[in-house]
Amino acid sequence: MSSMDDGRIGGAATARYARKKETILAAATAILNRQGVRGMTLADVAAQVGLNTTSVTYYYRKKDDLAAACFMRGLERFEAMVEEAAAQASPADRIVKFLDLYLELHRNVRLGQATPLTSFAEVKALKEPLRGSVVEAFNNLFRRVRGFFDDPSLAHLDKRQRNARAHLLMEQVFWSGRWLRRYDVEDYGRVRDRMGDILLNGLPAAGRNWAPQALPDPTPTSLDGLEWRETFLVAATRLINQRGYRGASVEEISAALNVTKGSFYHHHDDKDALVAECFERTFTVTRRSQLDARDLDADCWTQLVSTAAGLTSYQLSEHGPLLRASSLGALPEPLRGDMADGYMRGWQRFASIISDGIADGSIRPIDPSIAAHMINSMLNAAASLPIWVPGLERDEAAELFARPLLTGVLG
Known part of the structure; x- marks a missing residue:
């Protein structure tokens, strides 16, 4: 057998390995989103992709390794969107582009043309040192989103204000996955326009200012003596x-x-x-x-x-x-x-x-x-x-x- 044949065989094996790994990650992400880190098992993932548990451990030795890989892959996908959005000329353009990219990806997931998006709600359920690695990657993503607000036109915003706005923007995107299913994918363009309009322009009519009034404490009071x-x-x-x-x-x-x-x-x-x-x-x-x-x-x-x-x-x-x-x-x-x-x-x-x-x-x-x-x-x-x-x-x-x-x- 020629060395060229060896290369083709090796390349085919590598490609098969990569495809199977992606299939496992996609199945695990769907289960992770539903059941959390502790609720996901290697056996469940194996059954989903038609393998036995031992075969899955060939790719990921432990459940936490697989869960961490799901989180990291999700962060990589968001990192790509953030990088593209950050290249826009103005803060407003960056925010709208970020929304546009996310909604397009969410649309493709709904249509079965992309693998599920990862929910990051249970990152803290990972064991160390995996948790620390994922948290560090998440913090790096956060800093990139905060960079959307680094602009001479926003010199009036200090670091705390930019941090709060970055957190607000990221959570708007993460949370939207919970309610977007109520819309047909054909309406996603309209959703993007409405979300972008609210984020950039707020809700008040002309002449209305931010002046909240104090309200009574809404804490439930005990009526049965069980304080x-x-x-x-x-x-x-x-x-x-x-x-x-x-x-x-x-x-x-x-x-x-x-x-x-x-x-x-x-x-x-x-x-x-x-x-x-x-x-x-x-x-x-x-x-x-x-x-x-x-x-x-x-x-x-x-x-x-x-x-x-x-x-x-x-x-x-x-x-x-x-x-x-x-x-x-x-x-x-x-x-x-x-x-x-x-x-x-x-x-x-x-x-x-x-x-x-x-x-x-x-x-x-x-x-x-x-x-x-x-x-x-x-x-x-x-x-x-x-x-x-x-x-x-x-x-x-x-x-x-x-x-x-x-x-x-x-x-």
Whole structure:
């Protein structure tokens, strides 16, 4: 056999190896997105691609190796989009191009022409040193997105403000994957235009300013003498937000709450019941804030900024944060559907306030549905804002994070 034949055989084997590796990554990403790091198994991935578990370990020795590879591949895809967007001439052009590239990729995934996009919700569930490597890559991506705002026209923005805006923009893109399925892919161009318009120009009609009014504390009050339950749910929410639904075990939750595992099960049938109660508490806080804002003797723009500012600040309060929506995907049906309906009711209430504001002239004509999704995304992301803005005080959060979304990220 000639050396040329050897090269062809070697090249074919390398190509087959690469194709199989991509197939495994695609299957693993879909399972990872549904079940999280702890819920994904090599056996599940192997079954999905028609291999046995031993064959998968030829490519990835351990489950965490495969999960980390899924995260890194996802970051590589975002890095390519960010690099192309960063080449645009102005901050506004960079933001719109980033949205355009993401929506085009999401469209191709929906059409089966591209592999699933990776959710980064469970990066913290990885073990070290893999977690550190993925987090470092994510931080590098974050710095590239922050570079969108490096421009002489934005000299008025300091590093903290650019950090907050970069976090806001990235979370708008990540979160949109949760609601884009409600749109046909033929509508994605319109979605891009509406999202870009809101990010760049905000929601207020001419002459309206950022002047949120203080609202009552929306923390649920105990009617049955069980004041400890609020403390219990806040602590559980914080741990689940930090570790993810599957990353936070009953043992860890019990330890964080300073109760025994037996005591935990005395109060909750299982972890799903606890998570459902944490979600219900989140819905109650959101609903109370929205209704209190709606009762203000003020136009709908003022009502909107008041509840958005209040809930953003609440995330950093002693009663915060609210439970992140990323835990929804790991819940079993029909519980997942019930909790998703709870989120949708909050979204609908924001959309209604915006619609009424367009009618009363205090909010300019924008898409209420998309704007409400974007406000939900901002509130969801506010819980992790202190990671990107170290030393952040509660009374700074609304100005730093809610105001840019509602009035425009370049202002």
